[in-house]
Amino acid sequence: MATVDDLKFHEFDDAANLLAANPDAVTISIDEPAEKPKTKHGHLQDSGREEDDELLGTDDSDKTELLAGQKKSAPFWTFEYYQTFFDVDTYQVLDRIKGSVFPVPGKNFVRLYIRSNPDLYGPFWICATLVFAIAISGNLSKFFIHLGKPDFHYVPEFRKVSIAATAIYAYAWLVPLALWGFLMWRNSKVVNIVSYSFLEIVCVYGYSLFIYIPTAILWIIPQKALRWVLVVFALCLSGSVLVMTFWPAVRDDNRRIAVATIVTVVLLNALLAVGCLAYFFDAPELDLVMPTTTLPQNVTIRAIKEQ
Template identity: 45%
Template structure:
């Protein structure tokens, strides 16, 4: 390498405008001329016209009717780990994040988990209720125990009405009693009232605690049965209030809605215990006796 005087590099150089323009024009023209000559001298060169880049078309969004099966397909598109996670969050909400309902359930509610939980609870209550009936009257003389198939239909009617009608009433109450202004809705999207499907989903998962409690209700200890009633009603009701607290605070009847949620859960648990598992008094028991057939005379 040749020696370069650093002093000359640090000094300001004076170039005339004509010299700058001419140098730049010569360099640019030389570059384009060399590229053109190299391209044309290549025997394998083929000129190709530029092709237009076509952007991928967006998939058309189909709006299915409310009365069609395709409309409900999205509510059954859920993975097993999501169902398990939602069941755990309905019993132990501290296991998930504080905004779990707004981030996971409100944006993507499902009906797969609530339907299976309701069906499982129906058969669990019917079977456990018959077991409790057998344990209550097994030692009574002259009592012939028979399985009561009507308990399935009664449990199905009670659970179906509760899962569908109570969330519908709560959705209407939140919709017509909330005092959200436009400024609050823009700043805080989580304060919006939950959708109807998200309430169906939330109430369906809140019944999961009643499945193990229905088995424990077969223990024929009166005070223990009522303890399970209070525990199930408090846990399921408290989880609902925990997830719906931002929406409940926007209602004019905040305390009334909280009391109603707890009261309905307590009535449901007490109704299950008193009708299916409670031992009635001796005066109300209908004992079926068998009349002995006299032996034929010889």
């Protein structure tokens, strides 16, 4: 019975005879591993896939859990369900703020920053900061305009905080809700329309409002021309984020509907900015003049008769 050593010896003997007969012949040993090219090729494929996942903002572990059905969301009445909406670090928030202030032409804000981990932390605090920035700046603007007038008595208007909060949070939540419903309706009509989740749309609107925070602070300067230049500049940046995000979602729809949708998005954004500027800063203020006391006519006549 032939052993393994005998087989190897016969293989070596046959190879030696073949080389002696044909020096140009090439021999291949059965012991050489043939998996190196495949492993290298597989490594290249994995690296390319990792680069694609990094650009798309996905993660292998999350994808594996989703495919396996192991990643389940908590019920909506639990605290864990809403905790996931605030699971974001400072670097992600700053990166998304930077992306909203410096929009890149041709880049989708949702796919580039939001889709990997949409959050409510950034939009909530951006809206809250904008509310106080507009209310405080509006009061300071009124104070500086009437500074030095002896008949003016400054009284802080705290109602501006509630008015600003109502306007900004209604814009940041109700407009995305209406837009999300509209896109869902059009998605049932047109197959090629890109769909966004409600949370992604809220993120876009929330982060697009960040540019109005420094703008509202600069509105304290009592120069109407400068204020309108600032509001136009902020509108261009905030509106460009919205247009570059939602145009790919409606461009395959009917041309008139697509254009009307984008125009409506831009007009609502402009209405918020111009409305805040006109109400909190450029509203005509009535000078508070101390009323002069006048005696009734009959009292004056009686005093003259007594003299």
